[in-house]
Amino acid sequence: MDDDVPLILTLDDSGSTASAPLDDLDREELPNENGGSYDVVHDASSPAAGDCCAQQSAARHNWEMNYQEAAIYLQEGENNDKFFTHPKNAKALAAYLFAHNHLFYLMELSTALLLLLLSLCEAPAVPMLRLGIFVHATLELFALIVVVFELSMKMRWLGFQTFIRHKRTMVKTCVLFVQFIEAIVVLVRQTSHVRITRALRCIFLVDCRYCGAVRRNLRQIFQSLPPFIDILLLLLFFMVIFAILGFYLFSPNHSDPYFNTLENSLVNLFVLLTTSNFPDVMMPSYARNPWSCVFFIVYLSIELYFIMNLLLAVVFDTFNDIEKRKFKSLLLHKRTAIQHAYGLLVTKQRPSGISFRHFEGLLRFYKPRMCARERYLTFKALNQSNTPLVSLKDFYNFYEVVGLKWKAKRNREHWFDDLPRTAFLIFKGINILVKSRVFQYTMYTVVAVNGIWILVETFMLQGGNFFSRNVPWSYIVFLTIYGVELLLKTTGLGPVEYLSSGWNLFDFSVTLFAFLGLMALAFDMEPFYFIVVLRPLQLLRLFKLKKRYRNVLDTMFELFPRMASLGLTLLIFYYCFAIVGMEFFAGVVYPNCCNTSTVADSYRWVNHTVGNKTVVEEGYYYLNNFDNILNSFVTLFELTVVNDWYIIMEGVTSQTTHWSRLYFMIFYIVTMVVMTIIVAFILDAFVFRMNYTRKNQDSEEDNGIVLEKEISKEEVIGVIELYKRSSAATETAQLQKIVLQMDKYGQMSTVFLGRRSRTKSDLSMKMYEEEIQEWYEEHSRKEESQTPLQEPASASNSSLKPLSLRQRSQTVI
């Protein structure tokens, strides 16, 4: 914590050596850099304008370009974009800026989604969404043309050389080309051919800026593959040995259909690996000789209980290692980005730091939405020395500080402090009540009673008509209690403080839903039962009671974004397999399709008439088909769950060739990889979190990262002056407000609190604290040795050479 650094910044004190930021404007300095990458254009114009004003304006323009480029460097550092894609000239910069804003990203995303969603309407379409071939092919062409446009913008920005070198973009271009030709062929022939290449459409989604997490996941999966494949081979090796053994042992038994050929033997042992056919595959031989169970027990013990867990262990270990390496490389990448940006912001006159004016210029490009107050606070938070300049050492904390949200620290403890005495006492009473343990535990008891009540009530219903239109009184009673609690808490704590806790937010929304349910009930609306069943969710509140659950649920929320991206990754795999499945297996399974196979029962649909009653005997498995993309997804989910997946496999196989099994087996292995990664991820995240908690047991309850900064009135006025000179009206107005506020309360200074939630990166920072120093040192050593080589290529790097990078990084936490 560095909140007590004394204020030395003496503004407008032009005689002192520590000159104020606004001095910069008078004696227009030149950037240390030769104007970054884009000065070529401006250098051409500057000799033409010979007078001082034009020179000053050119210099200012130069500075603006430097700000721009520094901001781009910082963005690249943050997004882990490699620096070789950095825009190299003004034309590239224009394209870069065009291709790097949310509108463009949204266009990218929506085109990709449109392309993916087309498979809902194409050939084996979802009945309701079927479109004519002409319509969907035209739509596809349109989307592809948009992608062409996007790619051309990217080429403009990257230049042809870099464009060719960028692997992902090249793959995208190839896929685009193939898709284009196929779409035209479809349009010309007016009929869809076997288009497995549609599975490649995912690449358009993966390449989207917003899907960075998915790309990272995919990279991680591919990196975990080599050890995974090693162990998989071990697994398959034992499978083959046991298949041969099983064939020799059990094929003499003619009532055993599972081992009669080597192929069957292999397939059934593969399925046994998933336990999906377990007792059945053993039964015929077990019936003949009870000791044959030893074969299956040994097989399962080795394969399922040992090697499969080994797989998890190896992937988990690799995952751990990759996570750490990834963190390290991102950290060093960010550091390099900061160095690049720093080089562009220091002046020739004062190469030891960045003044506020230049910092402000950077932030204008890096975070255009940030208001003047926040810019100044960020600057102050970074500046840990007593000079008006931010040194490189301080600037290294840029990413930690720039995300902080600043708010004036309120002096009032409660929201009702300003109310009249009587009201204050009442609210104070409510506040104390609400915060008391007795109140909390009473509420827990009510929730528990409510839970039991719901259970008993549901148990009593037993098939009766639970869609009766009269509201059960218990529902009203409990809802009233929750409503009163809500009201008390809101008034006692104030709405802002009340809703700032995630748990309270949860309570609030659940109660709100329950009220909506009551409304729906009162107004006789159909989907009443949907709301009613949300009631038990109140019970989740009970889990607040125990620390472990709080920990678990907090981690769950922290993990959620990452989990979602893993889910999306899985969906992308699903999409590929769904397309392939649809192309090959659409329409092959239907009721009573597989009467010749061993799984005929599951596909049966018979309509007996027993006496005068019609009895329908259904196997239902014909519903697990690849007839359209939605069905395919459900079928693939069933395959993911693994249980009884062989019924689906055998059904399809019996209608096609036995090579179809390959599809199902490959899918199993792919989902196994992804699932193992998911398990490894959850394991890693929780173990990491628990280790972290164990390491920091003293600072147990934390509400993210908080930083305190005090700002005096003079400082604000100084900054206003600065803005006034550069005639920035809105900024000036914003800052004036702060001064007014201070005047109102008669304060000479205001304390601001910067807050942001803790990220995984922060945790890692703390966990690897010692190692990080080593990385930095190693990195700066490497850079020093590399710089002479790089010098002719990038001038911006050389400017950093004289600066010692071997400073202690100070994590602002």
Place this chain on the structure above:
Amino acid sequence: MDDDVPLILTLDDSGSTASAPLDDLDREELPNENGGSYDVVHDASSPAAGDCCAQQSAARHNWEMNYQEAAIYLQEGENNDKFFTHPKNAKALAAYLFAHNHLFYLMELSTALLLLLLSLCEAPAVPMLRLGIFVHATLELFALIVVVFELSMKMRWLGFQTFIRHKRTMVKTCVLFVQFIEAIVVLVRQTSHVRITRALRCIFLVDCRYCGAVRRNLRQIFQSLPPFIDILLLLLFFMVIFAILGFYLFSPNHSDPYFNTLENSLVNLFVLLTTSNFPDVMMPSYARNPWSCVFFIVYLSIELYFIMNLLLAVVFDTFNDIEKRKFKSLLLHKRTAIQHAYGLLVTKQRPSGISFRHFEGLLRFYKPRMCARERYLTFKALNQSNTPLVSLKDFYNFYEVVGLKWKAKRNREHWFDDLPRTAFLIFKGINILVKSRVFQYTMYTVVAVNGIWILVETFMLQGGNFFSRNVPWSYIVFLTIYGVELLLKTTGLGPVEYLSSGWNLFDFSVTLFAFLGLMALAFDMEPFYFIVVLRPLQLLRLFKLKKRYRNVLDTMFELFPRMASLGLTLLIFYYCFAIVGMEFFAGVVYPNCCNTSTVADSYRWVNHTVGNKTVVEEGYYYLNNFDNILNSFVTLFELTVVNDWYIIMEGVTSQTTHWSRLYFMIFYIVTMVVMTIIVAFILDAFVFRMNYTRKNQDSEEDNGIVLEKEISKEEVIGVIELYKRSSAATETAQLQKIVLQMDKYGQMSTVFLGRRSRTKSDLSMKMYEEEIQEWYEEHSRKEESQTPLQEPASASNSSLKPLSLRQRSQTVI
């Protein structure tokens, strides 16, 4: 490594301060301790014998008692026995010695096994092993009486007070009492009643000295339970919420048998948790409304893919923590044991260390089988200072050093070095050939070709008669190649070196088995196919090629003892459940038993006559019953594998009450606990091992712990002198041999190598190197503060007080 400590021990040099060990005998010293715990008896006798000789003999007797007690302390340290069970007087000591030898342990084990195996012959007996009630009840009574005898010995050793305090023993006593009464009741009534208490027989096995690992596992399982149960509650909570939701959503659909009552809803969601009924449970509602799949997908995603993995994460984390704590406590326990032993071995005259004479006396009791040479080498290995005494600091390494197996270092590089020139050259050639890469890779190629050959051959068989009596020529060719390889390797490396590698041993045994198979084939023996199928095991050799596999397989072998004990733990749980299952469900399932239930098909046994052929339609599931203990074990294994376990559950339930489901559900949860622990264990072991390898990448290939010690001739002669005086003829003879050996080769000294395999404890020592120091310091601080309190209770502790325990521990690796 400390193999180059100079030899300063100047023997028979009585003038020097560093007096030789044999000096001790002349001036009979008194032990520092007041003769340990058992001197009461001898103190009474010593005043009676007034003359010098008698005094000396009493002193010697005193010393013997001290050696004994020190050895007991060290054993207690090693076995992690608590010191409060330490025998307190001579009577207790006699009982202790009686109860602590392998004969007694074997008796314990065999009684326990007899009791467990009785269930093979009791009431629902295995048909072949059925015994009359009178016979098995008498056997049981006999076994129980033996247990009574064992317990009485234990009581004698522990004393009544300690006996009562020792929980495990008390539980055992209670169980014994119940079993006794029941056995008598059975004998009197001449009929077995419902004897669920038989499930408790396991405790007799668990309490065996040889089952220490099982006890540790059980303790670990119980320690992991609290966090496990927490997450389990979360799991069950979501299950209940979804059960209510499912009931509301799907019970209006009358064709859906899975959700028609809340109970069914709960049971089916529990089964769904195991995925065992997966697509089926969804099908009726999915057929009606495709969107109902969302319910199941959400349920499985939350429960199966999230919370179940969370369970693993939490258990893994706890496991990690427990492993470390366990290691710490064992380490400190050993340290305390060493301190106790040390206190008993130092003399009053020289309290700074243990002389060889006393060390030798200790080893005589601690490891009676150790020969004189090894005793001296162990002493030398411990003694890292230049004095003839082993200080406490050195003595702390006792456990690391005492396990070493000592062998004279051979000066010859190859076994054939002494052979005549021609033979030497031939063997040298073979040696070079065998060690060459070309030879190795040729063999790998042969193995690979053999593997493919076997696969193709088996594939071609396709149900033909593969029991033909003529030996396939390929078999002979490959076997010849392997035979030649074996011969070359044995001659080239020498049989001893050849067989010292685990991999070579594996090659050897597989080739041997293949030869046996050929023999069996030649002599027309039936179980030929059993040997034939072992051939593919040769392929395992291919896994030597890659480092990861070597790592994995090495770890596998290292883990094997622990895995076996975990397996045994699982079997103990199986036993309990099998007994309970047999008592309640024996004979309830049989062919066509469950025609009224939903799983009727699986239990069907129909004998159609279609045309003139008899077609048997079998469901086979009636084989999964609890009719005897072997069947129960197989059934329980099927339940462990989880797939289709609900068929077994529903079958049994339909024949009994629906409360039977409780049995199956509890079994599922118990196996889930044990399995999660097993997974956590494998994960932990591998990740630990890989971290270790990563940490010590330079010393990659290690063959366990090796220590080198040089012994000079004079030293040996000195030790011989010592033994001669105490008239130990065998020891003298052993040592004379070494002198003769040295004379033969004209050496003045011989180098001995101490070797043992690396244990988990060694790895942990290295991994926690830094922390161990902290633990030691903390421990000695704690001890210092505790000693004043303990002083009156145990005198042996106080003797350690003046010694500084804060020494650097030196791991002898």
